[in-house]
Amino acid sequence: MARASRTTPRPRARGAAPHALPKVTTGISGFDDVTGGGLPRGRPTLIAGGPGCGKTLFGLEFVMNGAVRFGEPGVFVTFEERPQDLALNVRSLGYDLDRLIETRRIAIEYIRVERAEIEETGEYDLEAMFIRLDDAIRSVKAKRVVLDTVESLFGGLSDAGVLRAELRRLFGWLKERGMTTIITGERGDTTITRQGLEEYVSDCVIVLDHRVIDQISTRRLRVVKYRGSSHGTNEYPFLIDRDGIAVLPVTSLQLEHKASAERVSSGLEWLDQMLDGRGFYRGSSVLLSGAAGTGKTSLGAHFLSAGCDRGERALCFVFEESPSQFVRNMRAIGINLERPIRQGLLRIHAARPTLYGLEAHLATMHREVDDFKPSVVAVDPVSSFMGGSAGEIQSTLIRLIDYLKTQNITSLFSHLFSNSADGSDAQSGVSSLMDTWIVLRNTPGSANARRLVIVKARGMSHTAEEQRFSITDTGVTADSSMAATLSAPRRRAARAGR
């Protein structure tokens, strides 16, 4: 095909790319973290996935966030959904598309090619599409472009050779213009996209996946390629909720968080004394395991309540009871959680564990933590998630724990033993992740007498002896023998810490 007559204005190509690829913030929760800053600036990114995987939403969020939050106007080219449907979609995310179009921050270009309405005869090219895109880009001074889903052209036009050549030219053209572009594509059977678009996009390729396993829907995002940038090869679970897409970052292998020397109270003076006299390290993770009825939830409530008493925010995830049930039960043992809730210091998030998959839960928890910014978090119980494989649970828990650590959030996870004997595989898998592991046991033959032992507590000299305790209407109290088990220096330290 003759290209000599090409007269579309082509701006100068940008200078040589600097060594580190500059990136554009997408504003999509978690995504900028996992990619070390977002999408490659001024380059095309391919987002591939099956129907309903969230491609369009990803593109919409990218453009909307650009226009509203980052001062980068955008053009959304839709080949499938009508503009009025898009407007409805983004309204549910809290964006007013019509207003953004009016104020020239967003342009929507609806390109519809209906094969039944078109006769083809002789040579053609897609210059008209370039002209339309160029016009739209100029009209809003766009920096971001989304093509959703450009592969639809293959359904409308029959000359695949021309289409391929023109798409290749289009991606190059967008790059020359410095547009940060998202191209969405349908997942193919043997290739990443049905039309092999990945061949033309060399900088960044992302695959979105939506699987239903055991009737539980799980969404995953995979960075297949990201040139000039380090990225995890892991799959990242993500969630689509009322706020749009939230990607759960995997920060597990970094272990970069700063360990705090500060201590926080467990909420129980006697337990603090057993922990070096000063309680947990701030930003550490605590596993509290035991059979049913050993007092895990009660200890968790003390921990949360103590956080609120210090004026800190506390976030609690409960998976086996409703927030009001939880509050009522704790009131019965003398722990007042209503006051901190009223004060806005305590938030209780309840969900049925079976409602979503493990990863979706973790993504939700991630988002809640981001939103509420607590300094203490309790999860009751983490064993609700044991539906998944041990490896899966461990890897997702690592993500959550490490995320909490990077935020310097002290976290307490309760864990239900399937029977009173300890040491099953799942438990050891979880406990190895934790800084502190406390095991609770019932005392045979005694209804209210329970025992607590600190199995491990990293970085401190904890009491190794078992401590008997009871759950009374004034909370969890140590039985009197406690004082005798404490050495003198620990008692001093305990007093000094208070």
Add this chain to the structure above:
Amino acid sequence: MTRARPRRNGRADGHKEWILRLYVAGHSARATAALANLEKLCEEHLAGEYEIEVVDLLKQPQLARGDQIVAVPTLVRRLPPPVKRIIGDLSDADRVLVGLDLRPKARRARQRS
């Protein structure tokens, strides 16, 4: 192809049964060929009954949106209804005639698909 003026042929009142619009992008060889092919065909089959309007999208980019133009050249039959689109340089006269509904579809349209 700089002109966007209508070419008038035929009846004195200027009212044509056939209104055809050819979208092109600049003075390409393909655009010139498409117009020549179209004029030839119209003279043979629609003498006096047609009007051709040429739109250069480089000059009037906003017109591409209304007629959903993606490829160039694209010929749009605006009248008589329904609207028809034919893309390409119109080098295959038979196909153009089918596309414009100037030939019974049954005979030729099967070639495609």
